[in-house]
Amino acid sequence: MTSLTVTAKGQITLRKDLLQHLGAHPGSKLEIDKLPGGGIKLTPVPAKGKISDFCGFLKREGQKPVSIEEMNDAIARGWAGLP
Incomplete structure (x- = not known):
């Protein structure tokens, strides 16, 4: 069991192993449910959207x-310092 300390601002920091267990990373959202008896339940919120939206x-x-070939050519010219 992991213990957390509440700061003067009323905040807690979840340790890295807990975040990894939840599959959370910077920008992730977590849903918090209040349970009877004073407990809480943290659940990761699945990311919304599709790659096709991007x-x-x-x-x-x-x-x-622009084709892949044109992109590769532009990259090679840039790497070589050519316009």
Whole structure:
């Protein structure tokens, strides 16, 4: 069993092993339920959204799609210090 200390601001810090057990990482949300008898239950909130919602995120109006080959070429030129 792990003990936590409540700060003067009324906050607690969950230890790394507890966060890993919950599958939580920076930006994760946890749901807290009050249980009878003064206990609480922490449950990770599943991430919402789909990868398909992210696709096209950087596309601007009027911008043509760029192929993988064109991306690789631009990366190679940049790495070589070429315009």
